[in-house]
Structure formats: C-alpha cells, structure tokens
Amino acid sequence: MxxxxxxxxxxxxxxxxxxxxxxxxxxxxxxxxxxxxxxxxxxxxxxxxADRSHRPDRCPHRTAAQIEALVCELRRLHPRWGPARLAYELRQRQVEPVPSPATLYRILVRNALITPGQRRRARSSYVRWEREAPMQLWQLDVMGGVMLADGRECKLISGIDDHSRFIVIAHLVVRASGRAVCAAFAGALQVFGVPEEVLTDNGKQFTGRFTRPRATEVLFERICRDNGITARTTRPRSPTTTGKVERWHKTVREEFLAAQAPFASVQAAQEALDAWVADYNTVRPHQALEMATPASRFARRDSAAAGEPLEALRLRLPADLAALPAAGSPAAAAGVVGASGPAVIAAGAAPVAVEFERTVPASGNLTAGKRQIWLGRSLAGRQVTVWVSATTLHVFSEGRLIKTHAVTLTDADLVRLVGLGARPGRPSPATALPAGPLAADAVVEIDRMVTNAGCVGVAGRLVSVGAPLAGRRVTLRIDARVMQVISEGVVVRALASPLTPSQRGRLQGARLAGRAPVSSAAAVRVERVVSSNGGVKVAGCRLQVGQVHRGKVVTVVLEETRFRVLFEGEELSVHPRTVIKEVKRLRASGHIDYGF
Known part of the structure; x- marks a missing residue:
C-alpha cells in the first residue's frame, strides 16, 4: 500500500x-x-x-524583496562589485538590516548575476604583512598596456604606500627609462616627503646589482642613498613580494583601462588617469582597509612634527634631475638645489655639481674627476670645460658637448674640487639631443669603447668597426645612411647606418653632431717598422724606403692619391697610391734593432 x-x-x-x-x-x-x-x-x-510541503508559510528573517531588488540593480550597474562592496553600499544607503556577505552571494547566484566557481584558498592561509604607519615603505613598479590611438604603448610608473594603499606615483611615459622612473620618484618625494624604505623588483631602472660585468649603482639607488632611504629589492621571480602594487595594476587594468578607448595622446591619458587616481585615493572604499579610503590612513612626512632637524631631512636630488640655480642668485646663496619643492641642500653642504676648465695635454689624454678621458691629439693645447657630478662627467669644447662618462665621486671629492677653484655647475646636460622626435636628417654622435674583437655596442647590437681599433675609444657619427668611425679626429671607416631616426634619438650619451671630421683618405697616419730590405707594407701596398732606414719606425701619411713616408717630421719619400684597401693596423708592431 x-x-x-x-x-x-x-x-x-x-x-x-x-x-x-x-x-x-x-x-x-x-x-x-x-x-x-x-x-x-x-x-x-x-x-x-496526500503529502504536503514542509516549507514554512513565512520566514521572519528572510531578505525583503525590496532589498534583493536593490542588490540586483547595484550589481547590474557595477558588475565588479562583490558581496563585501555591496554590503558597504547598502550601509551607505542606510538599509536596515544589511544582509550578510553569504546572503548577498546567494542572492547574486539565485538571480544569475554571478557564476559559482571553485572556492579559493582561505585568506587566513596567506602570509600577509603590512607596515605599521604610512611613509614607512613605498612599493614601486612599472606596468605596460596603456595604448594610444597611434598604436604606441605607454608605460605606467606606479608607487603605493604600503600601510595606507595610497597612490603616491601614477605617471605615464612613452619609455620607462631609468631617468624617467627617477624623475617620477623625485616628483613624489617633493610632494609627499621622504619615506623610510622603498621596495622594488630587480628591474634595471631600480637596481644595478645584476649589471655585468660588475655590479654598479644606478641613479635610483643614488637618490635613495643621498636621502637616507633604504632601497629593498625582491628575490628574482617573486612578484608576490610587491603584491600591493601588483594588485593595484590589476585594478588599473580592470577598472580604468577596460572602460577607456585608446587615448589621443600621452597628455590626455595622464589627465584621465589623474582624475581616476584622485577618486581611488579619496572616494573609493578599499576592501583591504575594512572599506576605508586610502587617504583616510595616509599622512605626509612632517619632519617638524617628528621632532627631527629640518636640515637632516631636506631632499637631495642628483644634478641630472635637479639643476643648480644660476650663480649669484638668491637661491644659490642659500644653497638651494632644484627648481621647486623641498629639493634643497643645507648651507655649507657639498655642491651637487661643479665645473672647471682644463687644457688638453699633447697626448690628448685628459685626467679629470678621477678618470682619464681620451679627447684626441686634434684637441691638444685647447681649453675645455669639465662638468662633473657624483655620477656623471661631461666635457665641453667651445660650448659643445663632446664627451660623457660615468663616474663615482663622493661629496668630499666635490668639496675638494671646489677648493681647487671649481665653480657651481650649470644645469645638467642630461641629454644633448633636443626634446621631442628626432628629425629624419639629424646627425648624432656617440662615444664608444672598442672591444678586443673590434666591435662597439650601438642600440643593443654589436657592430664591427675593425680589429685595429681594439681597446680604443672612438666616436661614431651617425646620420640617416652612414655611420662614420672617428679615431683621433679623423674618419677611419664608414659603414651603413644600422639605426632609424627614432633609434638614434634614444641612444645613450648621444649628442647632435658638430662640424664634419677630416676624411680618412686625406689624413690617416700609420706607423710602420722598416724591414731589413728597406721596405714597409701599408694598405696592401709595398713601399721601398731604403735599407739605410731599416729598423726605424716611420710614419706613413695616407692621402687620396699618394703615400708620404716621414721620419721624425722629415719626409723620406713619396709613393703613388694605386690600391685602395682598409688599413688593418695603425701602430707599429714593434721596433727592430738590426745592430747598425
């Protein structure tokens, strides 16, 4: 039954x-x-x-239909709002009672507004850390993916305060070079003050500890060292260590970039980003802060309130980022460094940059700033101006930048140079190229050291310039079609230009070229030892000098149509030039003593 x-x-x-x-x-x-x-x-x-349902006729604690409808409406208007944010918004609208996050989740599932997925790891299983107060630690990183209407991709330089999640840096650049990153960092230091620590990944903009062949200090590390900031880096391939700034980048992609079409220009993108960041810092509640805003937990560094001497916390920027004021100005008399903001140096401190004059010796090898600088015999006897900071050395001749070298000097070294007669330096020639895109017909010059294999590095590639130049520092004069190799003021080789105008505009240490150098075909000088039969071989040609000169080191001048053989300034003979070949060796291989 x-x-x-x-x-x-x-x-x-x-x-x-x-x-x-x-x-x-x-x-x-x-x-x-x-x-x-x-x-x-x-x-x-x-x-x-018959069987009846056991469901109760009414449920006193069931969510009201009006509240459920409001939850669904908010979710449809803001598809990224989850249960925690919905609960916050209901409290802001003074809804009583506010459903629990679990109830809100079931409402979303019941109305097909969310797809149930696999449960994530419990938050309690993660090892979380956070500084106790603002301005104790900043996390910095660089993100790509900001597209412009012309197809270019911009980079976002980001900085976030670890305690408050307040965005201190949000700067867009076309190329995230080390100088661009440091400029954005310096701007944040001027606005918000100096943090105790910064945490970054191991990008070359932030650290030089992985630079080969040896570790070096980059500009970012120099700024941190000068201002007493502890620069920390993550372990390689450990992005979770800088998890807060990485999570901020995810928010930028999902909430800012996803709702924007490609921007017309970098300026338009920066304006839109600034408005969105202001809302993020001051209006948007942050779930990790128990729905508080980052601005409510952030505070600028106030040295006076902390009871620290003002002079000890004044911001110091390298001269490449903060130019010295003109000599004789009130700012210079007060020891101010930088155009604006708190970038100052206390009176009596070491200068940021100095400059002085030197006369090039007959050898063409000038010593300045603890470094030997090869300028060539063509400048022997001329007076040049040397501009030097703690990290960079520039050499000017007749107002034109001709050399740039990296140096490592201390404040004591700069003070010593001042004591020897040096004066405060002019605004730093951070780049000798004009701002903006480089013209297609522009000619630039760079200085490079030739490797033992006869190669130089240009725009990330190795270019062979000839084994005879190994170990020398040469100047490369590059235009739209030709790259000339200049040694000691004369062209020794010409190659097809491997660079586009945009690549020429991004060369490290590049400058606009001055007057054209002397042609190598008319002025190249080589040294040779006269053999036992009285001859020498130059550029594929055998020249008979005479047995009376055997064992002597003679100088052969290569002209367009002839060879001139000189010994101690006296012309020994002249020979027609019938073969045009590349000179493989400029100096004599050794002096031979035949005992005569």
Whole structure:
C-alpha cells in the first residue's frame, strides 16, 4: 500500500471506534500524526491525505524583496562589485538590516548575476604583512598596456604606500627609462616627503646589482642613498613580494583601462588617469582597509612634527634631475638645489655639481674627476670645460658637448674640487639631443669603447668597426645612411647606418653632431717598422724606403692619391697610391734593432 492508502485505513479504523493509541502503535507513528490525519480527512476528504510541503508559510528573517531588488540593480550597474562592496553600499544607503556577505552571494547566484566557481584558498592561509604607519615603505613598479590611438604603448610608473594603499606615483611615459622612473620618484618625494624604505623588483631602472660585468649603482639607488632611504629589492621571480602594487595594476587594468578607448595622446591619458587616481585615493572604499579610503590612513612626512632637524631631512636630488640655480642668485646663496619643492641642500653642504676648465695635454689624454678621458691629439693645447657630478662627467669644447662618462665621486671629492677653484655647475646636460622626435636628417654622435674583437655596442647590437681599433675609444657619427668611425679626429671607416631616426634619438650619451671630421683618405697616419730590405707594407701596398732606414719606425701619411713616408717630421719619400684597401693596423708592431 502507498503512504496515502495507509493513512486512509488508519483514519477508517479511528472512525470505526478503535483507540488512537492502538492505531498509532500499529502503523508506527505518533498519536499526533493520527489526529492530524483524521482532522485533514474531515476537512478535505481523501485528497487532503496526500503529502504536503514542509516549507514554512513565512520566514521572519528572510531578505525583503525590496532589498534583493536593490542588490540586483547595484550589481547590474557595477558588475565588479562583490558581496563585501555591496554590503558597504547598502550601509551607505542606510538599509536596515544589511544582509550578510553569504546572503548577498546567494542572492547574486539565485538571480544569475554571478557564476559559482571553485572556492579559493582561505585568506587566513596567506602570509600577509603590512607596515605599521604610512611613509614607512613605498612599493614601486612599472606596468605596460596603456595604448594610444597611434598604436604606441605607454608605460605606467606606479608607487603605493604600503600601510595606507595610497597612490603616491601614477605617471605615464612613452619609455620607462631609468631617468624617467627617477624623475617620477623625485616628483613624489617633493610632494609627499621622504619615506623610510622603498621596495622594488630587480628591474634595471631600480637596481644595478645584476649589471655585468660588475655590479654598479644606478641613479635610483643614488637618490635613495643621498636621502637616507633604504632601497629593498625582491628575490628574482617573486612578484608576490610587491603584491600591493601588483594588485593595484590589476585594478588599473580592470577598472580604468577596460572602460577607456585608446587615448589621443600621452597628455590626455595622464589627465584621465589623474582624475581616476584622485577618486581611488579619496572616494573609493578599499576592501583591504575594512572599506576605508586610502587617504583616510595616509599622512605626509612632517619632519617638524617628528621632532627631527629640518636640515637632516631636506631632499637631495642628483644634478641630472635637479639643476643648480644660476650663480649669484638668491637661491644659490642659500644653497638651494632644484627648481621647486623641498629639493634643497643645507648651507655649507657639498655642491651637487661643479665645473672647471682644463687644457688638453699633447697626448690628448685628459685626467679629470678621477678618470682619464681620451679627447684626441686634434684637441691638444685647447681649453675645455669639465662638468662633473657624483655620477656623471661631461666635457665641453667651445660650448659643445663632446664627451660623457660615468663616474663615482663622493661629496668630499666635490668639496675638494671646489677648493681647487671649481665653480657651481650649470644645469645638467642630461641629454644633448633636443626634446621631442628626432628629425629624419639629424646627425648624432656617440662615444664608444672598442672591444678586443673590434666591435662597439650601438642600440643593443654589436657592430664591427675593425680589429685595429681594439681597446680604443672612438666616436661614431651617425646620420640617416652612414655611420662614420672617428679615431683621433679623423674618419677611419664608414659603414651603413644600422639605426632609424627614432633609434638614434634614444641612444645613450648621444649628442647632435658638430662640424664634419677630416676624411680618412686625406689624413690617416700609420706607423710602420722598416724591414731589413728597406721596405714597409701599408694598405696592401709595398713601399721601398731604403735599407739605410731599416729598423726605424716611420710614419706613413695616407692621402687620396699618394703615400708620404716621414721620419721624425722629415719626409723620406713619396709613393703613388694605386690600391685602395682598409688599413688593418695603425701602430707599429714593434721596433727592430738590426745592430747598425
């Protein structure tokens, strides 16, 4: 019998006069159940004995329909809002009572506004860390993916305060070079003050510890060292260490970039980003801060409030980023360094950059700033101006930048140069190229050291300039079609230009070229030792000088149509030039003494 038939037979027995207790015992149910069956049969007949739902007629704590409708509307307007943000928004709208996050999640699932997925790891399983107060630690990183309408990709230089999640740096650049990163960092230091520590990955903009062949200090590390900032780096391939700034980049992509079309220009993108960052810092609640805004937990560094001497915390920027004021100005008299903001140096401190004059010796090898600088014999006897900071040395001749070298000097070295007569330096020639795109017909010059294999590095590639130049520092004069190799003021080789105008404009240490050098075909000088039979070989030609000169080191001048052989300034002979070949060796291989 079915359950309904058993209930009907039990009701019939009770109606026939059987005691309810016996009927309940016989059918294995309680007396209350039998009474209920009888009551239902009397009220509704046989159909009333069918199974009924056990669902209660009402639920006092069920979410009201109006609240559920509001939750669905907010979710449709803001697809990225989850249960925690929805609960915050309901409290802001003074909704009572506010459903729990679990209830809000079930509402979203029930209305097909969210797809249930695999549960993530519990937040308690992660090892989280956070500084106790603002300005104790900044996290910095660089992100790509900001596209312009012309197809170019911009980079976002980001900085976030570890304690408050306040965005201190959000700067867009076309190329995230070390100088661009340091300029954005210096701007944040001027606005918000100096943090105690910074944390970055191991990008070359932030650290030089992985530079080959030996580690070096980059400009970012120099700024940190000068201002007493502890520069920390993550372990290689450990992006979770800088998790806060990485999470900020995810928010930028999902909330800012996803809703924007490609920007018309870098300036337009920066303006839109600034407005969005202002809302992020001051209006948008942050879930990791218990729905507080980053601005509510952030505070600028106030040295006076901290009870520290002002002079000890004044911002110091390298001269490549902060130019010295003109000599004689009130700012110079007060020891101010930098155009604006708190970038100052206390009176009596070491200068940021100095410059002085030197006369090039006859050898063409000038010594300045603890470094030997090869300028060539063509400048022998001329006076040049040397501009030097703690990291960079520039050499000017007749107002034109001709050499740039990296140096490592201390404040004591700069003070010593001042004591020897040096004066405060002019604004730093951070780049000798004009701002903006380089013209297609522009000619630039760079200085490079030739490797033992006869190669120089240009725009990330190795270019062979000839083994005879190995170990020398040469100047490369590059235009749209030709790259000339200049040694000691003369062209010794010409190659096809391997660079586009945009690549020429980004060369490290590049400058606009001055007057054209002397042609190598008319002025190249080489040295040779006269053999035992009185001859020398130059550029594929054998020249007979005479046995009387055997063993002597002679100078051969290569002109366009002839060779001139000189010894101690006296012309020994002249020979026609019938073969044009590349000179493989400029100096004599050794002096031979034949005993005569």
């Amino acid at each position: 079915s359950v309904m038939e058993q209930r009907y037979r039990a009701v019939l027995e009770v109606e026939a006069g059987c005691p309810v207790t016996e009927v309940a015992q016989r059918y294995g149910v309680s007396r209350q159940s039998v009474h209920g069956w009888v009551r239902r049969y009397r009220d509704g007949g046989l159909a009333a004995l």
